[in-house]
Amino acid sequence: MAITSANQLELLQTAEAVAREKMIDPGLVVEAMEESLSRAAKSRYGSEMDIRVKIDRKTGRATFTRVRTVVADDELENYQAELTVEQAKQYMENPQIGDEIRDEVPPVEMGRIAAQSAKQVILQKVREAERDRQYEEFKDRAGTIINGVVKREEYGNVIVDIGRGEGILRRNEKIGRESYRPNDRIRCYIKDVRREARGPQIFLSRTAPEFMAELFKMEVPEIYDGIIEIKAVARDPGSRAKIGVVSYDGSIDPVGACVGMRGSRVQAVVNELQGEKIDIIPWNEDMPTFLVNALQPAEVSKVVLDEEAERIEVVVPDDQLSLAIGRRGQNVRLASQLTGLDIDIMTEEEESQRRQAEFEERTKLFMDTLDLDEFFAQLLVSEGFTNLEEVAYVEQDELLVIEGVDEDTAAELQARARDYIEEQNRKALEHARELGVEDSLVEFGGLTPQMIEALAEDGVKTLEDFATCADWELAGGWTTVDGERVKDDGVLEKFDVSLEEAQDLVMTARIQLGWVDPAELEPEEPEEGEGVETEEEAGA
Template sequence: MAITSANRLELLQIAESVAREKMIDADLVLQAMEESYAKAAKSKYGAELDIRAYIDRKSGELEMTRVRVVIAEEEAENMYTELTIEEAKAYKENPAAGDLIIDQLPPMDFGRIGAQSAKQVILQKVREAERARQYDEFKDREGEIINGLVKRVEYGNVIVDVGRGEAVCRRDQLVNREMFRNGDRIRAYIKEVRSEQRGPQIFLSRTAPEFMAELFKMEVPEIYDGIIQIKAVARDPGSRAKIGVISFDNAIDPVGACVGMRGSRVQAVVNELGGEKIDIIPWNEDAPTFLVNALQPAEVTKVVLDEDAERIEVVVPDEQLSLAIGRRGQNVRLASQLTGLDIDIMTEAEESERRQKEFEIRSKLFMDTMNVDEVVAQLLVSEGFTNLEEVAYVEIDELLVIEGFDQDTAEELQARARESLEEINAKAIAEARELGVDQSLIDFEGLSPQMLVALGKDDVKTLEDFATCADWELAGGYTTLNGERIKDEGVLESYDVDLAEAQNLIMRARVQIGWVTEEQIAQDAADAEAEAATDADTAEEAGA
C-alpha cells in the first residue's frame, strides 16, 4: 500500500467522494486518513514512537514524520519520544527544551494488516464526524414538526428515516390504534435530541400537547403571525383534546380562526391525529371564567376559587353532572390540565345539602354558646354571622338591621357573646398552661387562646420556640413531590392564618427576643423589593 505519484490525486478524490456521500467536511476525511496512516506506520516501526502523517490538500503528497521532544533533563525518560539537549545537538544547532526534532520517514508499504487497520480508523472517524454533523443539525430543531418515512418497526417502536439520520417514536408516544408499516409517511414532533455514545438519538412524539399546538400553527396563519396565541393545550391522545386560544386583535375571533371556513382548519388537524376530537376554547385571564369555558359543553351555575390551594369548586345542574365529568372523567380531567387547577364538581342538590349542614352547625353554635332559641340563631346565620367574635364586636347597627331586633335585644346578644367568649378563652388559657405553654408566649400579641392550645399540642411552648418556626409550619402550604402537590398542614391554618400573617408574627417574635431589629427587617424588605424590580427590568429587556 505504498502511495505512488499515480494515485496521490486519487486520494483527494476519494476523500471528496466520501465527504459528499456522508455530507461531512472533506478535511475531516483527510484528517481521518492521516490518523490511519500514522497508526499503520506505528504498527511497523513501533507503537511507542510519535509518528505523524500529513496529506497535502492540493497535491495529495503523503508525508510521514517521526517527532521527538527536546527535554532539559540529563537523561530522557522515554527514548522513543524524547531527546536530551546533548543528543539533540546532533540534529539541530543550539537546541532548547521544548523544541521538536522531526525526522522524515521513507515511503513504505504498509502491508495487508496495516491497510486493514488504516481502513478501520478511517471508517471510525468518518462515523464520528457523521454523528457530530447529525447532532449539530437536529439539536436546534427540538420543538419542530418533522416528516419522515417509516424505516422499520421494532417492538412497537417506530424507527423513522428523517433524511440525514434516524429518529425513533416510542410506542408510548404513538396515538392509540395507530399502526405504521415500512415505507409509510409519518409526521411527528421532535421532543428531544440527545448526544449519546452510539450517536445522536432523536426522539419523536405524536402524543405531546406541543404536537397539536404546532399543527395548528401550520394550519392557522394568524397563529404563525402571532395575532392569535395558543395559551394551553390538554390532550387525551387519540380521543379528545382541549386548546385555549387568545386573540390580540379584537377584530379576529380566535375560535373561529382556528376552526376555519366550514371547519377546514381544525379538520386538517383532526385528520392528522386520527380523528381526535378537539374543543377550541377562548382563553381568559380570570381562572373561573376560563374554567367555565373549559368545561363546555356542560353548563356551570357557580364557581368558587381557592387560589392558595389551587383548587376550584364547580356547581352544575343535577342533569349536567355526567356531561361535566365526561366519559371516565375525561372532560373534567382535560379541563383540570388546561387550567392547572384541581377541580371539585358537585350538583346543585349536593351544594344545597352542604350549605344546609353548615347552616345547622352555625345555628347550633349560637344556640349552645349564647343560650338563644333556634329562631334567633337562624336569623344571625341568615345575616352572615359565622362565629361569636363577629356577634360580640360588630357595630351594633349591623344587628339592628335584622328584622325583630331592637336596641335591647342587640345589646343583650353582644353581652352574651362576649361573656361566652371570655369563658371559652379562659378555659383555653388554662389548657395551654397545662400543656406547658410559657407566659412569654401567652402574653405575645396576635395569638388567641385557641391558637396557644394548638401551639402547645405541637410542642411550641415558648416565644423562642415560636420564633424558630417557618411561616409554612404555621399557615400550611403545598410541596410538589414527583409532580404531585402534597398538602402541608399548618398548626394555625384552621384559624385562617395565611403565610403573610404567619411571617409577620414570627418576625415580631424575633424582634421581641432581640434576634433581629426593626431596621434590619426594613432593610431586607427594601433589598428584596429592589432585587425583584431588577429581575422584572431584566425580563422586560429580554422580552423586548
C-alpha cells in the first residue's frame, strides 16, 4: 500500500478517532504515525539513513525527507547520514559543521510486515500517552476520597473502575468482613499513586486513618471550613476507632459538632465503615490530659509521663483495669496510637506494691551504707531522700527537719555518706585504670568515677574513644523496627544521663581535642533589621 494512493485525510481522521477514544492529545497519535512511517522508510531505503516523516496537520499529506548532517572530516562515520564540509558545498554555500541538508524522497510502499510494525509503534505510543494522562490526572488526587464501581476480584484484591483508570483495593486495605461483587458501588481513599513500568498504579484503601478523617470532613462543615481540626486518628478497622478533635472557635463544641444532631453526622461515617464504633475525643496540648480523655470510658487515677522515653504510666482503680485495657487490648492500643506514646497500665494496688518495694529498697540502701537502724533509714526515705548523694551534699537544714535529728547527728550522717561515696569512687577509678583507662578520660570534666568505670567496661578508654560516641550510645534511646519501638541501652543510662547531657559531653570532648571549632557552634548574630521583633510587631 502506497501512502500516496490512500486518502491522505484518513490519517488525520484515524488520529482524531484514536485520541478521542483514549482521551489523549491527537498530536501524540500523529507523532506516533510519523515515527512508524519513518521506520518503514528506513527498512526500505536502509537503516543507516536518517529518514524523517512529517504529516501535515491540515491536509494529512506525509512528506518523507532524508536528512544529512555536516560534520568534521575526522568525525565522518556514517556516509548515509553524514557528509563533510567539502561535500556539503555541492548543496549549499558556506556550509558549517552542524548544518543539515534535507532532500525529499519518494513515499514508500508499505508491505504487510511494515504495516504491522507501524501498527505496533502507534499502539505503543498511544499506550504510553494514555498512561501518562492517567498518572497526571490522579497523582494530585492522592489523599482524597473517590467513588468507583467494582470490576472484578483477583486473589482477594478488588479492582475498582474509577472513571479514567483502574484502582486496586488490596486485601489488607479492606475492612475485614466486607465483600464485593461486580458492579457494586464503593467509596475509597486514594492512598498512593505510583508511576510503574506496567502503567500508573492507583492504590486504594478503606482501612487508612485518613479515610475516616476525610469522611468526617465531608459530613462536618466545620472541619471542611477549618474551624474544627482533626488532630489524630487511630483505627481498628471495622471494629473501633478514636479520633481527637479541637475547635478554634470557643463557641463551638468540637465533639458535639462531629456527633451532629441526634448523632446524624457520626452515624453517616459509621454506616460507611460497616458499623465501626467511633469515640470522638477532645484534643488537649497537655499529653497526660489528652490520654485521660483517650482512655475513656475508663477512669484514670494518676498519670506519669516520661517525655524522653515517650512512655506514659497510667494508674487506674482496680475495677477499671479491664475497661481501660479493652477487649484484646483494643482500648489501650488505640489510645497509644492516638497519643504516639507507649502506655503502661497498672492498678492502684500494683502501684502501691511497687512503691512499697522501692521504699524497702531505699531503706535497705541507707541501712547498709550508713550503718543505720531500720527506723532511722525509713525516716530518711519518708522525707524524700532516694540516694546517698542527696544525703551527703544536701543543705544541713533539710536534715534537721527530720524528727530526732540535731546538728551533730546531721553532720555524722553526711560524713558517713561522703566517706562511703569517696570509697566507692576510689574503687571504681582503680578498677577503671586496671582496665586500661587513660588520664585523658579520667581528667575530663563531667564524668564520675562510676561513669568512667562503665565506659571502660564498654571499651571506651581514651578521650578520643569518648568523642567518637553517639549521644544515644551513652544515654540510650528508642528505635522503631517493623513498627515496634525497641529500646537501645546506653552505657551511661543507669546514671540518668539525658540525651542533651550526652550531646554536651561528647561535643565538649570534641572541642578539647580540636575536632570542632567552638566558633562554628555559636549562633549567627542577626543582621540589622533581620530577626529582631519591634515593639509594634510584638504588640500586633
